[in-house]
Amino acid sequence: MYVDFQTIKAADWEVPLAGLLDLEDPKSKLANLKDRLEPISIYFYLIKHPKHGTYMIDSGVGESFTKGKDQVPVSSLVASQMNFDKLKIYETTKSFLEKNKIQLKGIFFTHLHLDHVMGASELDRNIPFYVGPSEMDHSQFINVFVQGSTNRLLGENPNLLQLDFGDVNSGSFVFDFFGDQSFFILSVPGHTQGSLAFFIPSKDGGHLVLGDTCHTRFGWLENIIPGTFTTDPKLNRKSLDTLRGIATYQKTKYIYPGHQERIISKE
Known part of the structure; x- marks a missing residue:
């Protein structure tokens, strides 16, 4: 059985x-990369x-962010650090769901950083x-100073459910959510302790959603972990290596970095 998979750029x-x-990675230095503002999405x-309904991965952007940087539902301190003047919104989640008459059954969060709960x-x-x-x-x-804003964006009394991958000592990191091998959730700690990735089989090779275990196309293609946004670089390294192994073993055709356009595998 296959699920229908769709990407929306918000x-x-x-x-x-x-x-x-x-x-600091040698490949970054070889490419002479310096800190700058990088375009992301x-x-x-x-x-x-087909049986269990429609779910989302991450929550897109809310209508409140269309009202200007002075009206965003985060603290003024966080807003001053987030370059909201550079935010160009194409599609808000509420509008998308309403116009497509979608009744959501649930949302899977790759992690709870602010840009994934907007x-x-x-x-x-x-x-x-x-x-x-x-x-x-x-x-x-x-960064603990964003916690109040994150809570505000999650809303009042969110129905947060923590996925159980079993005994942490068992090494299990894959969860067949629907039980029919159509949608796999992967535990990939490092960027945050509870970071998730997703593998969605398809007739033409499947989709691998990386979350922020790898933000960029360059990071995936050159096998470089994220920088200062990541909590545990060593664990992030291990999780990225795991995802690269899955991509190869499953002959995955489509790879989705956290914040840049998908990569189509040549394999």
Whole structure:
């Protein structure tokens, strides 16, 4: 059985390259990369299962972010650091769901950093918000000063459900969510403790959604981990290596970095 998979680009943005990419990596230095504002995009993904309904990966961007940088629902301190004047929104989540008459069954968050929860507060409070192991532990967040804004974006009393991958000592990191091998959730700690990635089989080779285990096309193609935005670089390295192994073993055709256009595998 296959699910229908769709990518929606919600917005374009610019953020520091040093956060997205390890500039100390020899391959970054060989390419003479320096810190600068790097173009990125914010995506969300639709998973349409023929029996279980429609789910999302990440929450896109809320209507409130279209009202100008002085009206964004985050603290003024966070707003001053987030380059909201560079945010160009194409599609808000609420509008997209309404015009396509989509009734969501749940949302899977790659992780709970602010740029992945920007559409969450405007969604139905009854919708389950699925997160990875330990992701709700506030001490794991990359920068505690954004925590209040993240909570605000998640909305009042979010229905947060932490996915269980079993005994942490068992080495299990794959969860067949629907039980029919149509949609696999992967535990890939490092960027955050509970970071998730996703593998969606298809007739032409499958889709691998990396989350922020790898933000950029260059990072994936050159096998370079993210930079200062990542909590645990060594663990991120291990998780990125795991995802590269899955991409090869599954002969995955489409690779989706966290914040740049998909990569079509030549294999």
